[in-house]
Amino acid sequence: MTTDTELSTDAPDDGLITTPDEPGTSPGTDDRATSDPDNDMDNDTITYASWSRQLYAYGIDVVLPAIAITSLVGIILTTGVETWPTIVCGIAAVAIVGFLVFNVVVLQGRSGLTMGKSAMSITTESAETGDPIGIVRSGARQVTHVIDTVPLLVGWFYPLRDRKRRTFADIIHGTRVITTDRAAPTRTIGWSIGVLAATVLAVGTLVATQYFDQYRQDQASAAAYDDVARVAQSSTVALLSYQPDSVEADLNSAAKTLTGGFLDYYSKYTKEVVIPAAKEKKVDTQAEAVGAGVVSADAHNATVLVFINQTTTTVDNPQPTKVASTVQVNLVHVDGHWLVDEFKPI
Numbered sequence: 001m002t003t004d005t006e007l008s009t010d011a012p013d014d015g016l017i018t019t020p021d022e023p024g025t026s027p028g029t030d031d032r033a034t035s036d037p038d039n040d041m042d043n044d045t046i047t048y049a050s051w052s053r054q055l056y057a058y059g060i061d062v063v064l065p066a067i068a069i070t071s072l073v074g075i076i077l078t079t080g081v082e083t084w085p086t087i088v089c090g091i092a093a094v095a096i097v098g099f100l101v102f103n104v105v106v107l108q109g110r111s112g113l114t115m116g117k118s119a120m121s122i123t124t125e126s127a128e129t130g131d132p133i134g135i136v137r138s139g140a141r142q143v144t145h146v147i148d149t150v151p152l153l154v155g156w157f158y159p160l161r162d163r164k165r166r167t168f169a170d171i172i173h174g175t176r177v178i179t180t181d182r183a184a185p186t187r188t189i190g191w192s193i194g195v196l197a198a199t200v201l202a203v204g205t206l207v208a209t210q211y212f213d214q215y216r217q218d219q220a221s222a223a224a225y226d227d228v229a230r231v232a233q234s235s236t237v238a239l240l241s242y243q244p245d246s247v248e249a250d251l252n253s254a255a256k257t258l259t260g261g262f263l264d265y266y267s268k269y270t271k272e273v274v275i276p277a278a279k280e281k282k283v284d285t286q287a288e289a290v291g292a293g294v295v296s297a298d299a300h301n302a303t304v305l306v307f308i309n310q311t312t313t314t315v316d317n318p319q320p321t322k323v324a325s326t327v328q329v330n331l332v333h334v335d336g337h338w339l340v341d342e343f344k345p346i
Helices: 051-079 083-111 115-120 135-149 154-160 168-173 186-239 247-255 260-281
Strands: 122-126 175-179 284-297 301-313 321-334 337-345
Touching (some): 051 115, 051 122, 135 154, 154 168, 186 247, 186 337, 247 260
Antiparallel strands (some): 284 301, 321 337
């Protein structure tokens, strides 16, 4: 009687025993899965990061800094020509951008982790090797997120339907985001803290420098503007106001606010022309400053436009005559005081 274990009479005579192929298989093949170019080292130990975890990590890494930068830019735009807030906000915005690039490009490229990913216990790695993807590839991946964004944010929502929770950028660059229980390496933490501390220190140093240099200078300039406007108005009123009985005293008092060549000219002109005419024709003239505008001012020189209303009476014309005029007053800073060195009607 023949059994199923009997050797086939057609068996080769080389001493090798062969067995029939299993049903449903082809000769020369095994039952293992064929390689899949998209397999990316799948195994039972890998858990792909959920869309919500990736979202929270991205919020920490990118959205929060973006909000901060947008707020700073908004402050710059709303403060207009205010130099001090513009400089401070500009420095802070640049510092945040620098740390953002370090976090999502350098740190992620070297370790697979970012601040946000560390908080969410997820990591970015090469789908092919399982290693960190490197700084250049990490930077390219960030740029490629534009493709995730442009078509109505489709790429950002693609992980909701993709088995491996990938964005378009992950697919293009062969990366994956998986869960991890490893903490950031001590060296990585040190780098992060160092960069953050350096950023804060740099911003603080620049802010302090700007405060003691630019801000205080701006404050001094603002105070100088107020001072020269006040001196220009009071000097103009004094120069153009006198009464016939006190004209010498009035004009000599006004001359104390003058300097340089204009003082010499004014003293000679008033002595030879104004004082005799005022006494002879009983000239009574009073000036009132109705406004002033600082054209320019620095620590040593200033130019101010003064707007004057002047009322005059004489013995021949006792009815008050009112005249509105504008004068340009140039001042110089001498021994702690602003003095007029040029006076020109416009």
